[in-house]
Amino acid sequence: MKRTIGIGLIFVFAxxxxxxxxxxxxxxxxxxxxxxxxxxxxxxxxxxxxVVYQIARDKLGxxxxxxxxxxxxxDQDVKILATxxxxxxxxxxxxxxxxxxxxxxxxxxxxxxxMYPLMPxxxxxxxxxxxxxxTTIRGKSYGLAFPGSLQKNEGLVIRxxxxxxxxxKMPTTVDELYEVCHAFTFKDPDxxxxxxxxxxxxxxxxxxxxxxLGRRFDPIMGAFGVAGTWNMTEAGxxxxxxxxxxxxxxxxxKKLVDNKVIDPDWPSLKKDDFRAAWKQGKFGIMREQxxxxxxxxxYGPFDKNFPNGEWAALPPPKGPKGLSATGIMDxxxxxxxxxxxxxxxxxxxxxxxxxxxxxxxxxxxLIGWGVEGVNYSVDAAGDITDKNVPADTKFSSxxxxxxxxxxNMIFYNSTLELNARYPYFxxxxxxxxxxxxxxxxxxxxxxxxxxxxxxxxxSPNNADLKRYINQGVQEFVLGKRPLTKDNYAAFIxxxxxxxxxxxxxxxxxxxxxxxxxx
Numbered sequence: 001m002k003r004t005i006g007i008g009l010i011f012v013f014a015x016x017x018x019x020x021x022x023x024x025x026x027x028x029x030x031x032x033x034x035x036x037x038x039x040x041x042x043x044x045x046x047x048x049x050x051v052v053y054q055i056a057r058d059k060l061g062x063x064x065x066x067x068x069x070x071x072x073x074x075d076q077d078v079k080i081l082a083t084x085x086x087x088x089x090x091x092x093x094x095x096x097x098x099x100x101x102x103x104x105x106x107x108x109x110x111x112x113x114x115m116y117p118l119m120p121x122x123x124x125x126x127x128x129x130x131x132x133x134x135t136t137i138r139g140k141s142y143g144l145a146f147p148g149s150l151q152k153n154e155g156l157v158i159r160x161x162x163x164x165x166x167x168x169k170m171p172t173t174v175d176e177l178y179e180v181c182h183a184f185t186f187k188d189p190d191x192x193x194x195x196x197x198x199x200x201x202x203x204x205x206x207x208x209x210x211x212x213l214g215r216r217f218d219p220i221m222g223a224f225g226v227a228g229t230w231n232m233t234e235a236g237x238x239x240x241x242x243x244x245x246x247x248x249x250x251x252x253x254k255k256l257v258d259n260k261v262i263d264p265d266w267p268s269l270k271k272d273d274f275r276a277a278w279k280q281g282k283f284g285i286m287r288e289q290x291x292x293x294x295x296x297x298x299y300g301p302f303d304k305n306f307p308n309g310e311w312a313a314l315p316p317p318k319g320p321k322g323l324s325a326t327g328i329m330d331x332x333x334x335x336x337x338x339x340x341x342x343x344x345x346x347x348x349x350x351x352x353x354x355x356x357x358x359x360x361x362x363x364x365x366l367i368g369w370g371v372e373g374v375n376y377s378v379d380a381a382g383d384i385t386d387k388n389v390p391a392d393t394k395f396s397s398x399x400x401x402x403x404x405x406x407x408n409m410i411f412y413n414s415t416l417e418l419n420a421r422y423p424y425f426x427x428x429x430x431x432x433x434x435x436x437x438x439x440x441x442x443x444x445x446x447x448x449x450x451x452x453x454x455x456x457x458x459s460p461n462n463a464d465l466k467r468y469i470n471q472g473v474q475e476f477v478l479g480k481r482p483l484t485k486d487n488y489a490a491f492i493x494x495x496x497x498x499x500x501x502x503x504x505x506x507x508x509x510x511x512x513x514x515x516x517x518x
Contacts, residue, residue: 004284091342148332154444162189201283222325307428452516
């Protein structure tokens with residue numbers, strides 16, 4: 001429902017109030033105290049006459065009281081735990097995972113499984129299997145997980161025009177991938193008569209959950225079942241580098257290196273160098289982030305250099321056992337917990353009613369962008385914009401930001417949200433293109449869910465151990481150390497002497513306690 005200001009808005013509120021249970025004197029409003037994570041901490045809280053307060057009161061039977069939590073995570077934890085110690089937790093509150101687990105052990109957080117059926121508007125976009133698993137401990141869900149940052153936003157891409165030039169098909173296995181890489185390297189796919197192309201491009205990009213060769217090689221490692229730092233299954237938990245399949249994956253990467261079908265600069269390239277290289281047509285297969293590849297500004301230099309060039313999304317290749325994965329996915333969610341005190345007071349139903357209304361079209365727009373005509377407008381394509389509204393109240397202004405402080409509770413990277421951030425454009429040869437066409441395809445490919453891996457405590461000698469492992473892996477694929485089974489076994493043995501085995505044991509105990517293993 002579109003919302004406007006003035007007489008029309010007043011009429012809507014009056015009509016809703018007449019129909020509400022409160023107006024008929026049948027119910028007393030339920031007070032819900034909510035502690036939220038502010039979207040823009042410096043902007044300040046919503047004003048006292050915020051339209052959401054009146055809707056909550058008149059339409060939902062809720063007296064809503066909200067408080068922004070500290071912006072600093074440590075300060076958040078201190079405030080939550082101190083309030084818990086005084087048995088004064090609010091009804092609904094955002095909480096980080098570590099203090100949340102402490103509160104569960106103390107019996108201060110209620111299970112919420114009975115609330116999910118009461119929130120049908122949130123069911124599909126917020127509470128899927130992954131989000132429920134994120135807050136489930138030993139069979140019970142103790143929190144509501146709201147989507148965080150954009151997931152699965154990278155993928156393999158391939159020069160479609162090079163495939164056409166050489167009469168090749170999309171590779172589907174690692175062996176076919178190698179053959180295409182070989183052709184892209186030695187058969188002049190760009191037709192310029194020069195020996196200046198390579199099949200595969202990469203650079204070393206480490207994250208805690210993506211060590212060894214880094215995330216750019218994960219589609220290859222995924223074909224062997226060893227993408228990412230950790231295997232997060234109950235049966236196979238441990239460091240992937242110690243798995244027999246990892247040795248096989250290294251053999252394949254070494255084959256790319258030995259036969260010079262991968263850009264030889266990959267060990268030393270930085271991210272900017274890597275991106276400059278593909279825009280200059282240096283290689284034909286790579287893993288790249290969707291917006292870095294296809295946002296208008298990022299794609300422009302490639303489009304100028306190769307107006308008939310085209311990158312196509314490539315499903316991750318299958319390995320010898322039929323496995324495939326673009327990489328790992330460590331789900332990022334914001335946890336909102338319901339206090340036991342609120343549950344005992346019978347507030348679960350009211351909390352669910354509030355959260356479900358937030359996910360309706362009315363609540364989604366009001367909390368995400370404000371009031372139409374005041375804070376936002378809708379363009380001809382149906383997308384939300386801050387054009388044609390007063391400059392001092394548009395949702396991107398300091399004043400406008402106050403009425404969208406709770407948007408992290410309802411945003412889920414929807415098409416409406418993403419279209420505003422990643423618009424389509426026309427390429428030099430007239431193709432319609434945009435980042436979202438790649439994002440949706442990448443997200444449809446296989447990924448390995450390693451949710452919880454990011455919480456694993458580092459090894460006591462973390463820096464030295466990671467340096468030893470990562471340097472050793474690179475030395476094997478670069479031929480600086482012979483990649484034999486005996487040499488690799490010795491490499492693993494030394495890794496354990498440096499603390500890897502103890503680290504795995506401690507991590508397993510931590511994951512068992514946290515309930516993350518699948």
